[in-house]
Amino acid sequence: EVQLVESGGGLVQPGGSLRLSCAASGFTFSTYWMHWVRQDPGKGLVWVSRMNHDGTNTTYADSVKGRFTISRDNAKNILYLQMNSLRVEDTAVYYCVRGLGGMQVDYWGQGTLVTVSS
Amino acid sequence: QSALTQPASVSGSPGQSITISCTGTSSDVGVYKYVSWYQQHPGKAPKLMLYDVNTRPSGVSNRFSGSKSGNTASLTISGLQAEDEADYYCSSYTGSSTLNVFGTGTKVSVL
Numbered sequence: 142e143v144q145l146v147e148s149g150g151g152l153v154q155p156g157g158s159l160r161l162s163c164a165a166s167g168f169t170f171s172t173y174w175m176h177w178v179r180q181d182p183g184k185g186l187v188w189v190s191r192m193n194h195d196g197t198n199t200t201y202a203d204s205v206k207g208r209f210t211i212s213r214d215n216a217k218n219i220l221y222l223q224m225n226s227l228r229v230e231d232t233a234v235y236y237c238v239r240g241l242g243g244m245q246v247d248y249w250g251q252g253t254l255v256t257v258s259s
Numbered sequence: 260q261s262a263l264t265q266p267a268s269v270s271g272s273p274g275q276s277i278t279i280s281c282t283g284t285s286s287d288v289g290v291y292k293y294v295s296w297y298q299q300h301p302g303k304a305p306k307l308m309l310y311d312v313n314t315r316p317s318g319v320s321n322r323f324s325g326s327k328s329g330n331t332a333s334l335t336i337s338g339l340q341a342e343d344e345a346d347y348y349c350s351s352y353t354g355s356s357t358l359n360v361f362g363t364g365t366k367v368s369v370l
Contacts, residue, residue: 185262185348185361185362185363185364186297186305186348186350186361186364187361188357188358188359188360188361191358200358202357203356203357236304236305241295241307241310242293243291243292243293243311243352244293244350244352244358244359245293245295245307245310245311245350245352246295246307247307247310247316248307249304249305249306249307250304251304252304
């Protein structure tokens, strides 16, 4: 069974940093693109970032480019999202998601809430 | 990149069929086959219902079907059931730097 478990969310002040982790199991992690998608409270879904299977290719949404960094540890089956210079508008539930092809995704984690507020 | 346009809400009675539209542009839905649909119940993570416009993942009911015409994709739920009450989001690959755009979301209510 595919499982994705996020952790690391919480309350942080504007300008602060946070690192999200996603522990993957039930599939061969090292062969999949992985993504982060976020959802503003009570609102829609927004794609944030993606990384290819071996970490050599990354892409970011314009809204987070230069502030967020995606990475992975295939030996530990963990995906990361380092978030720096956080803004109030980054407040959202962040989901770790497995890639399916053509920017489509299939399995989603349960999400971790990031709140940026003073 | 603007979000794909979906109706805010769609409703139907049990057993009926409903269709949710997802309108994009000639830079996303209109040119790519990578259109997917996700179901989200309150407080839960989204679940993939269709990908590549009309392909169902294993375990998804055949009551869910998809199509595309021009810049608009559609999700049809036939034989509507109470458990289908949820939010639905479409998504498409896009030629912009964002690479992906989600729809605005549609709340499906079963009367």
